[in-house]
Amino acid sequence: IISPVTGQPLGIRVRVVSIEDDRLKRIKRQITDESLKLQARNKAFKAEELERNANMLMFAATLGWEWYNPTGKEGDKGYDPKQMPAFNGEQPEYNQKNFITIATDLTWFSEQVQEAIGDIKGFFDLSKTD
Numbered sequence: 001i002i003s004p005v006t007g008q009p010l011g012i013r014v015r016v017v018s019i020e021d022d023r024l025k026r027i028k029r030q031i032t033d034e035s036l037k038l039q040a041r042n043k044a045f046k047a048e049e050l051e052r053n054a055n056m057l058m059f060a061a062t063l064g065w066e067w068y069n070p071t072g073k074e075g076d077k078g079y080d081p082k083q084m085p086a087f088n089g090e091q092p093e094y095n096q097k098n099f100i101t102i103a104t105d106l107t108w109f110s111e112q113v114q115e116a117i118g119d120i121k122g123f124f125d126l127s128k129t130d
Contacts, residue, residue, distance in 0.1 A: 004108040011070040011085040012109075015063040016117050027060050055100045058110060061117045062099065067091035 001012040017023060031053045038044055045053070071080045085091070087106075092098040103110035 001109060001112055009070045011068045011083065013066040013068065014113055014116070015065065016113065017061050017063065019061065019117050021061065024057065024060055027057055031057070051104075054114075055103055055110075058103060058113055058117065059096055059099050062113065064094045065099075 001010045001014060002008065003010050034053075035045060067085055069079070069081070069084045071078055071083045073079060074081070087102055092102070103113065
């Protein structure tokens, strides 16, 4: 995850699968089925439902996260303990509630995760490590 202010890594690495991954098929089909049912009644998803669906799909496409200090470890040249990323003063455990809270509160976070999930070409670029 890159800081929207500095353009530098924040020290949060989110592991994701491609939007094309088989693990997401069930969720995508469920959302499509809901949409088709609504359309049959001349209705559409409400904004809150669209957001919920996007968050659920995004969470399903993530495998976990790592919060680390981007300046290195204690003893490394340039190490700055103040650079350890935090959300509400802590490095939250990876779970659905924490992920969706952060994705909802920090739109730039969710935008970066969604971009990574949709980057089909990036999943085949072996030179990328983050």
